[in-house]
Amino acid sequence: MVAGRTRPTNPRGYPWAVPGRTCAFQKELLAWYAKNKRPLPWRQTRDPYAILVAEVLLQQTRVDQALNYYHRFLEKFPSLRELACAGEEEVLKVWEGAGYYRRARQLVRLAKELGGRELPRTFAGLLELPGIGPYTAAAVASIAFGEPVAVVDGNVRRVLARLWAQENPTPAWLRERAQSLLDPQDPGTWNQALMELGALVCVPKQPRCSACPWAAFCAGKSDPHRFPQPRPRRVKVLRVWALAARGRQGFIFEKREGPLLGGLWGFPLVHEAQGVGKLLERYGVDRAWPIGTVRHSFTHRAVTVEVYLGFSPLQGDDPRVRPLSRLDRKILVLAEAAVVEGAPRL
């Protein structure tokens, strides 16, 4: 292939979109996308709200996991108006297990802030809303409203870094490059095609370059693992003590505040062993027994929970109606088993 003839380039040899027409390299990706795209439900709708829900779910979350939540969420909150009427906790319950719970809280805030108005139809307008950053604003603006603004997500970042052999592309560089490729004829389809390429072909670990429509002019093809360089990550170790206080109806839960799992409910916990006494006092528990350890990993945190079981004169909650994190679900399993065994009843 003669690159210059089939693919417009700028002076540095980059592929370059030409306003007013769809270039050969763009057609190659679009053809690949038409043939290989997954039939995802948010690709079957024109409803901006449904697209917004999908894009928020897709923040930091894989497609196959987002699928379940997408259906659950829209069934419970089919429109912006109904979401605006919902309580935060009700929304968190639907979001339970999906992680990054601030997304759900922000989505409620967004609906309430709009107060019955429709979604802004522009990138800039969407960007003003809580929980919507550059990625989501670009995705919704282009897919739902046809605005020619390029998305940059993790997939696009990887594709572009490899295409131009960049080890550490900056956000500004990525924005500029992504925008330079965009097919303004149908920006929404273009953006989805590029992301799908990153999700199915230009994958992190074992890229399938032989199946890539852009392999012919990819500068990083010979050594894709160099591009982009992985970011260093740090894992903190955390040890906490939790009280599973069995009340007359169920276990005692507290609503968590603060950034970590904020808004969800969970077992009361403290950060020092000495603090357990305070928990017993607070819930009228005479005595507690250690029943085991729960380990749970967040991306940047390895948590070990020492779980104590005790009995409280208070009522307690039904864990089925409370939004609980995976961590607290694990503690719940351990605590329920201990109650059934009756081990601590000496």
Place this chain on the structure above:
DNA sequence: AACACGGGGGA
């Protein structure tokens, strides 16, 4: 610019 924030899937 650095950091905090869940969870799950693949090697």
Place this chain on the structure above:
DNA sequence: TCCCCAGTGTT
């Protein structure tokens, strides 16, 4: 088991 992935908002 370990390793890796990924937007937004706050500091």
